[in-house]
Amino acid sequence: CRGQIALNVIPDHFWVMFLDPEFDLSVRYPAFLRVHQDDLKMPIEQGSLFPVLDLINNPYYRAIQHFFKARQDFYAAHYYQGLGYGAIWRGNRPGDSPLLTVYRHFDSASSHKGILGELPRTMWLIDYPLFERIYYALVAGFDVYGTMGHQLAIRLYMDTLRVEAESYFLEFMPTDVRKNMLQSWYGKISYRDIHAFQTTMPSGITFSTRDPKREFIEQLVGKWIPKSIGIRFDPINYLHAGEKYPPLPEKYNSREDYLQGLRSVARPGTAFVRLFNNYNANLAYLRIRMPKGKKDIVASLVVNRWHDNVTYLFGEKGTLDSSKDRIDVLKGxxxxxxxxFFDVTVAQMPDFLDLLENMQDTPEDIARLKQYGVNRSREDFWPHYDWLQQRFLQDQPVRAGIFDLNRYYFHAD
Incomplete structure (x- = not known):
């Protein structure tokens, strides 16, 4: 994905799961889709020349809202006792991806197998009709060279698809927390203006804690998703129930000390993310040079920007709060x-982590950061780039491509 306005329809970090086909009523009763086929029409049917004035009385918005409500009523009538973990697709073979992580990097986004990072604010549940509409609206039918009307219509259409996915996930939560949980994802926007349709069916899960979202995902990963699928909780960024972010260690004598340091800088509102909070500071690659004879380590520093909501097309800055931004430190x-790019020896890691957590806007700390950073004006910039590019091709020979430097930090010094 590419483009700020297009990407401002999703949060910076969320997890995705899928409804098992055995529980998907559109699969079991395909006549339901035929009955509502007129409500499944999408703006892409008008091609790239969508007249912008047609958005004044947008027929696609009315249609998608009608289908959303009909779908919720159908599920509430059929699953009147609620849905449990068994309704979540668990995958059939090791290569499957029943759980996905999506990261937004300001004006681009990426998806990854498994659940990376700390527990996100929002989660999505996708069934077949929702999956197909997301694909055809945003991929197959989207024209990056289309008119403003075409792109605006798709952006507004995706707003409702996002609310659908969030609402489907909420059906697994206790009924008394659904409204407040959804409202918490949209900040000051009134519940009425979110335009969500929640079912009356109860959750099919009995929760034992006051944090049902965390309990749900921990039970799902720990007991429902097969171990052979290879999905585990993020060992650095995820906090299990009752855990808190640790302080930086006083000494770095073991692997556990370094993990503690990495977990410490993953807390929300560290000094680094508060100081560097513009659109050009969202993703960095870190090379950790190991002692001779050991393979260097590569990690990604993914900055998740807090948004009060992602509903508005414009005025994104007004929804940000850098005190709640956080860094996910991820291998690879x-x-x-x-x-x-950052290039740090393992001996320099304690100072580098201290800088991320406690950096001040002083000449001394700026100089420390420059020591580890690879500015675009450095004479050895391209050897750094070439090493990372080659490592990417080695680590992911099937998925790897060429890193695009169009968003590399612009200031040369």
Whole structure:
């Protein structure tokens, strides 16, 4: 994905799961889709020349809202006792991806198998009709060279698809928390203006904690998704129930000390993310040089910007709160448009982590950062780039491409 306005329809970090076909009523009763086929029409049917004035009385918005409500009523009548973990697709073979992580990097986005990062604010549940509409609206039918009317119509259409996916997930939560949970994802926007349709069916799960979202995903991963699928909780960024972010260690003598340091800088509102909070600071690649004879480590520093909501087309800055921004430290390569490279020896890691957590806007700390950063004006910039590019091709020979430097930090010094 590419483009700020297009990407401002999704949060910076969320997890996706899928409804099992055995529980998908559009699969079991395809006549339901035939009855509502007129409500499944999409703006792409008008091609790339969608008249912008047609959005004044948008027929596609009315249609999608009508289908959304009809779908919810159908599920409430059929699953009147609620849905449990068994309704979540668990995958059939090791290569399957029943759970996905989506990261937004300001004006690009990437998806990854598994659940990366800390527990996100929102989660999506996708069934077949929703999956197909997302694909055909945003991929197969989207024209990056289309008119403003075409792109605006798709952007507004995706707003409702996002609310659908969030609402489907909420059906697994206790009924008394659904409204407040959804409202918390939209900040000051009134519940009425979210335009969600929640079912009356109860959850098919009995929860034992006051944090049902965390309990749900921990039970799903721990007991429902087969171990052979290879999905585990993120060992650095995810906090299990009752855990808190640790402080930076006083000494770095073991692997656990370094993991503690990485977990510490993943807390919300560290000094680094508060200072560097513009659109050009969302994704960095970190090379950790190991002692001779050991393979260097590569990690991605993914900055998740807090948004009060992602409903509005414009005025994104007004929804941000840097005190709640956080860094996910992830092994390997995330995304395709790095904003910066860092090159640090393992002996320098304690100072580098201290800088991320406690950096001040002083000449001394700026100089420390420059010591580790690879500015675009450095004479050895391209050897750094070439090493990371080659490592990417080695680590992911099937999926790897060429890193795009169009979003690399622009200031040369």
């Amino acid at each position: 390569f995330i995304g395709s448009y790095p904003n910066y």
